[in-house]
Structure formats: structure tokens, C-alpha cells
Amino acid sequence: MAETGHIAPRGALTMASAASRLTLDDWPAASGTLTVDLAGIDAADSAGVSVLLHWLREAQQRQVKLHFVHLPPALQQLAKLYGVADWLHAP
Numbered sequence: 001m002a003e004t005g006h007i008a009p010r011g012a013l014t015m016a017s018a019a020s021r022l023t024l025d026d027w028p029a030a031s032g033t034l035t036v037d038l039a040g041i042d043a044a045d046s047a048g049v050s051v052l053l054h055w056l057r058e059a060q061q062r063q064v065k066l067h068f069v070h071l072p073p074a075l076q077q078l079a080k081l082y083g084v085a086d087w088l089h090a091p
Contacts, residue, residue, distance in 0.1 A: 004033050010040035013048030013075070021051045034059060039070035049078045052088055 013021060036055070041048070052068065052075070059066045068088050071079070079085040 004035070006035045006037065008037040008040050010042075012043040013041050013051050014043055014045045015047040018047040018051050022054055033065045033067055035067045035069060037069050038072060038075065041072050041075070044072055044074045044078070046078055046082075048075055049082060049084065049088075052079075053084065056087060 009021070011017065056066055071088065075088075076085070079088050
């Protein structure tokens, strides 16, 4: 049976914080789905979208499906602008 994990990053997903957010090493080991609750993200810019796309690539390599929930409006708008909203399952 596939495992399910849950994380809830907090703070900013911006140019200033993006490099420190790239690692997935501290994420729970899930072999099925990992839910990423973004309700705690209080600031985001285009670098934040890049971080989310990086997380998707890393998860794919680990054969884990990421499921983003509670995308902040700024991330939703940027994802739409860049044409990647479907990848992030943004409304």
C-alpha cells in the first residue's frame, strides 16, 4: 500500500528564500502521495513558482506524487501567468 505524507511549509517563497527551500531531504518518506499545504506561505514571487516546479521534478524522480493544497492567491496568479497552473493544479 502506498504511503501518504503531509508537509506544511511556512514563511516566504521568494527570491530571497528560494535557494534554502529547494531541498526535499527533510520531507517525510512517502512512496505514494505527499500533500503540500501552502496555507502558511505568507509571501511569494516568481521564484516561489520555480521552487514548486523544482519540488515536482524532485518528487517525480522519487516516484512520489505531490498534491498542492491551499495555494496562496499570488502563487495561483503567477502560475496562471506562466502557464503552469495545471501542473500545480491551481484553480
